[in-house]
Amino acid sequence: MSTADTPVPGLVTDPAEVARFAAERDEDSRRERRLFVGQAVMLLAVLVVVAVLVAVQRA
Amino acid sequence: MDPLVLSLVVVVMLGALAPVVGSLQVALAGIHGLRNHLRRSGACLPRTVVVVPAWNEAAVIGASVDRLLAMDYPADRLRVLVVDDCSTDATPDAVLERVVRHPGRVIHLRTSEGGRGKAHALNEGLARALADEWAEAVLIIDADVQFEDGTLRRMTRHLADPRVGAVTGYIKEGSHDPGFLNRFIAWEYLDAQAAARRTQDVLGGLACLAGGAQLHSRANLEALGGRIDTSTLAEDTVTTFETQLAGRRAVFEPAAVVWAEEPPDLHALWKQRIRWGRGNVQVTRRYLSTWFRPWTRRGLSGVLFGLSWFTVLLQPLFMIASAVALLVLLAIRDDVAWVVFRAVWLTHGVCYLFLVLSAFVIDRQVATRCWREGVLFPGLVSVVIIGYAAVQAVTGAWGVSGGHPVAWLLAGWLASCMAVAWLAMRLETARGGRWWSRALLYLAGYGSFLCVVTLAAYVRELRGSDNRWEKTEKRGRALLAS
Numbered sequence: 248m249s250t251a252d253t254p255v256p257g258l259v260t261d262p263a264e265v266a267r268f269a270a271e272r273d274e275d276s277r278r279e280r281r282l283f284v285g286q287a288v289m290l291l292a293v294l295v296v297v298a299v300l301v302a303v304q305r306a
Numbered sequence: 307m308d309p310l311v312l313s314l315v316v317v318v319m320l321g322a323l324a325p326v327v328g329s330l331q332v333a334l335a336g337i338h339g340l341r342n343h344l345r346r347s348g349a350c351l352p353r354t355v356v357v358v359p360a361w362n363e364a365a366v367i368g369a370s371v372d373r374l375l376a377m378d379y380p381a382d383r384l385r386v387l388v389v390d391d392c393s394t395d396a397t398p399d400a401v402l403e404r405v406v407r408h409p410g411r412v413i414h415l416r417t418s419e420g421g422r423g424k425a426h427a428l429n430e431g432l433a434r435a436l437a438d439e440w441a442e443a444v445l446i447i448d449a450d451v452q453f454e455d456g457t458l459r460r461m462t463r464h465l466a467d468p469r470v471g472a473v474t475g476y477i478k479e480g481s482h483d484p485g486f487l488n489r490f491i492a493w494e495y496l497d498a499q500a501a502a503r504r505t506q507d508v509l510g511g512l513a514c515l516a517g518g519a520q521l522h523s524r525a526n527l528e529a530l531g532g533r534i535d536t537s538t539l540a541e542d543t544v545t546t547f548e549t550q551l552a553g554r555r556a557v558f559e560p561a562a563v564v565w566a567e568e569p570p571d572l573h574a575l576w577k578q579r580i581r582w583g584r585g586n587v588q589v590t591r592r593y594l595s596t597w598f599r600p601w602t603r604r605g606l607s608g609v610l611f612g613l614s615w616f617t618v619l620l621q622p623l624f625m626i627a628s629a630v631a632l633l634v635l636l637a638i639r640d641d642v643a644w645v646v647f648r649a650v651w652l653t654h655g656v657c658y659l660f661l662v663l664s665a666f667v668i669d670r671q672v673a674t675r676c677w678r679e680g681v682l683f684p685g686l687v688s689v690v691i692i693g694y695a696a697v698q699a700v701t702g703a704w705g706v707s708g709g710h711p712v713a714w715l716l717a718g719w720l721a722s723c724m725a726v727a728w729l730a731m732r733l734e735t736a737r738g739g740r741w742w743s744r745a746l747l748y749l750a751g752y753g754s755f756l757c758v759v760t761l762a763a764y765v766r767e768l769r770g771s772d773n774r775w776e777k778t779e780k781r782g783r784a785l786l787a788s
Contacts (some may be wrong), residue, residue: 252466256442257352268349275561279339285667293660298788304700
């Protein structure tokens with residue numbers, strides 16, 4: 248039996264609790280996606296700074 | 307180009323490897339937004355035993371137990387087992403008071419023999435926890451940490467995926483009134499935990515389950531023999547590697563925030579980091595057949611994982627080699643030396659800018675609180691050299707000849723900054739030395755301090771010094787979460 252087939256102890260079936268877990272997961276997923284966007288913006292900002300420096304040096 | 311000169315150029319550029327790999331790690335952390343384990347998580351509240359090893363922790367243990375029991379987790383599914391490692395202070399009294407106050411929820415276990423270190427105490431606790439079928443999961447923590455209300459729920463949700471063996475959280479430096487050193491540590495954790503562990507999650511291999519917050523499924527601990535390693539100083543890392551090498555996943559959950567009290571002075575920090583550094587050297591040797599084998603498995607054997615592991619481990623050697631090679635180049639080909647000097651420091655500068663800006667995206671709270679230490683993390687002298695290299699590259703101004711003493715100082719700084727950081731630590735206990743110690747650390751940089759500790763850890767390992775566990779003193783200072 249692989250680990251994927253192992254029965255999971257502690258799984259919750261109460262609908263209210265399941266909904267709460269889902270809401271927490273959605274909230275955390277959104278925050279992680281914001282991190283992705285923020286990192287991309289910062290990377291872009293640094294590339295712009297480098298490009299400006301290179302342009303000034305060549306000018 | 308002359309082969310000797312070319313070789314020297316390559317060695318000089320090694321001095322820029324750490325910031326490049328560090329930036330890559332932080333950049334990849336953003337991918338965690340698209341690729342994480344959350345979609346496989348589920349509603350899961352296993353019966354959990356919290357194992358807390360405690361040796362003379364009277365200052366903190368009571369508050370820790372109270373906080374654990376007050377967490378947002380069903381009371382009938384949570385027990386706290388304090389493993390009192392033959393404490394000689396009031397630790398037993400503090401725990402026994404909680405045993406009476408919370409019948410059936412707090413267990414006091416006194417070890418048979420004290421002072422053998424955390425791993426031995428943990429093993430006694432794990433044996434007791436696993437002997438009872440009640441335990442479906444075990445949370446291993448340090449005595450001083452404080453969990454935020456929803457932290458345990460956010461960790462257990464990942465155990466809904468049976469492939470997950472262990473979950474760790476985000477340890478944050480949480481002193482309510484932090485000194486400059488605690489702010490440096492907070493900034494370090496932002497990169498080393500919040501960013502690096504997200505990246506490791508993306509790459510499929512976690513380097514270390516934080517000792518202050520590691521949740522294991524019962525199945526995982528049983529597969530590990532119900533014990534953790536006692537032969538190294540890095541039992542957390544060994545547990546992490548063994549979990550993953552046995553085919554189970556180790557997951558980092560950034561929303562599971564845990565506050566910890568970190569060392570308040572350089573001497574205490576030195577002791578703690580020597581232990582970590584030696585542990586990493588021992589782990590590197592132990593898993594020699596695991597590194598850089600991407601064809602066997604992802605994660606721990608991947609190229610990026612190996613690159614980041616060895617860059618941290620070898621960074622002090624790279625810095626010394628880089629400085630020595632640059633000094634030799636300065637003596638034999640100063641025209642080439644200046645070009646490479648600028649290349650190294652401009653690389654440092656670009657990475658530095660990216661790391662500082664990214665910190666505000668990764669953890670705005672810590673970044674806002676500790677931005678001065680973030681800006682001065684590489685040290686004031688290094689920041690000035692970065693500025694100098696940028697001005698030189700763009701305008702060609704402020705040039706100095708190869709034989710000028712300033713040139714030698716600039717070229718040798720990557721190595722000498724470690725000596726200055728070491729001096730900062732030595733001066734700390736000297737009469738009137740505290741101010742000098744602080745000033746030198748800001749000049750040399752906290753990063754240089756971490757490098758010189760790693761170097762000292764090599765030396766201790768090579769000398770075969772005792773694997774003695776040196777406890778980090780906790781004073782029970784108020785934490786942010788409280």
